[in-house]
Amino acid sequence: xxxxxxxxxxxxxxxxxxxxxxxxxxxxxxxxxxxxxxxxxxxxxxxxxxxxxxxxxxxxxxxxxxxxxxxxxxxxxxxxxxxxxxxxxxxxxxxxxxxxxxxxxxxxxxxxxxxxxxxxxxxxxxxxxxxxxxxxxxxxxxxxxxxxxxxxxxxxxxxxxxxxxxxxxxxxxxxxxxxxxxxxxxxxxxxxxxxxxxxxxxxxxxxxxxxxxxxxxxxxxxxxxxxxxxxxxxxxxxxxxxxxxxx
Amino acid sequence: xxxxxxxxxxxxxxxxxxxxxxxxxxxxxxxxxxxxxxxxxxxxxxxxxxxxxxxxxxxxxxxxxxxxxxxxxxxxxxxxxxxxxxxxxxxxxxxxxxxxxxxx
Numbered sequence: 001x002x003x004x005x006x007x008x009x010x011x012x013x014x015x016x017x018x019x020x021x022x023x024x025x026x027x028x029x030x031x032x033x034x035x036x037x038x039x040x041x042x043x044x045x046x047x048x049x050x051x052x053x054x055x056x057x058x059x060x061x062x063x064x065x066x067x068x069x070x071x072x073x074x075x076x077x078x079x080x081x082x083x084x085x086x087x088x089x090x091x092x093x094x095x096x097x098x099x100x101x102x103x104x105x106x107x108x109x110x111x112x113x114x115x116x117x118x119x120x121x122x123x124x125x126x127x128x129x130x131x132x133x134x135x136x137x138x139x140x141x142x143x144x145x146x147x148x149x150x151x152x153x154x155x156x157x158x159x160x161x162x163x164x165x166x167x168x169x170x171x172x173x174x175x176x177x178x179x180x181x182x183x184x185x186x187x188x189x190x191x192x193x194x195x196x197x198x199x200x201x202x203x204x205x206x207x208x209x210x211x212x213x214x215x216x217x218x219x220x221x222x223x224x225x226x227x228x229x230x231x232x233x234x235x236x237x238x239x240x241x242x243x244x245x246x247x
Numbered sequence: 248x249x250x251x252x253x254x255x256x257x258x259x260x261x262x263x264x265x266x267x268x269x270x271x272x273x274x275x276x277x278x279x280x281x282x283x284x285x286x287x288x289x290x291x292x293x294x295x296x297x298x299x300x301x302x303x304x305x306x307x308x309x310x311x312x313x314x315x316x317x318x319x320x321x322x323x324x325x326x327x328x329x330x331x332x333x334x335x336x337x338x339x340x341x342x343x344x345x346x347x348x349x350x351x
Binding site: 054077089126220 | 250251252253254255256257258259261262263265266267268269270271272273274276277278281282284285286287288289290291292293294295296297298299300301302303308309312313316317320321324325326328329330332333334335336337338340
């Protein structure tokens with residue numbers, strides 16, 4: 001190509017494939033975690049279809065992990081809903097930040113896309129929106145990765161609930177560490193140099209303090225807010241100060 | 248049975264509400280200045296807030312695994328990094344189980 005002008009816009013199928021390839025490593029690590037959650041659910045008396053229904057309707061690993069941990073009989077519906085709300089309040093902030101990259105999503109695609117928004121899918125979508133090719137974040141890319149994660153998540157929880165009791169301790173094989181490792185890898189994608197340390201350390205300090213002082217899961221929301229506030233109040237980087245003004 | 252399904256659906260409804268809310272608030276806005284800077288800092292901050300207590304509460308296997316994953320994350324493909332981290336933590340836990348103790 002010589003002086004061909006801007007590169008051709010990739011087809012939707014190609015975008016969906018790129019999204020799928022981007023999430024592939026996360027699928028490999030999410031599947032054992034889904035199996036673990038399914039097995040935990042079975043040990044609490046949930047049937048395989050109920051474990052799969054939870055993954056299909058909630059689709060949020062951290063919330064499900066905590067909810068199943070506090071599952072008792074009779075089922076504490078209000079307490080479960082409240083804990084889920086607190087763990088997932090970070091979604092409000094995530095949806096607000098993703099909105100900037102969702103202008104090419106239609107009135108049907110946007111609510112469906114948000115239903116499929118997880119930490120992992122959102123992190124990749126934010127990166128795509130910030131540094132992707134001319135089109136930024138496109139629906140095909142987003143659904144290519146999020147649908148793959150959704151199918152993996154629902155099916156792996158179901159498998160976990162079916163094999164449930166037969167499973168040996170997953171911690172022995174380090175599978176529980178896959179969750180931490182995924183998040184660390186996602187974080188490395190947001191590393192933009194030493195300035196990243198300021199909101200990260202603010203978030204870690206606030207989360208650890210909250211975790212030490214309170215039961216439950218408020219630390220996620222408090223840490224996320226502390227990091228965002230730190231990012232907002234720190235002096236602007238002269239090199240990138242203008243980025244915020246771009247549409 | 249019904250209670251279980253009700254609880255699951257309540258969790259799902261609450262979760263979807265959190266997913267829609269932020270977008271409904273900001274979909275027509277184009278944040279600039281401090282708000283944009285705060286939103287830019289958010290992705291890393293969310294991820295840190297979720298895993299910081301998990302890492303701190305873990306033992307030496309998790310701490311060493313975390314250090315290894317941080318070092319590998321920007322040099323190796325993601326799936327290799329995760330596999331290495333999981334294998335390393337599993338191996339270190341085996342060492343711990345053997346009761347050999349740590350050299351410190």
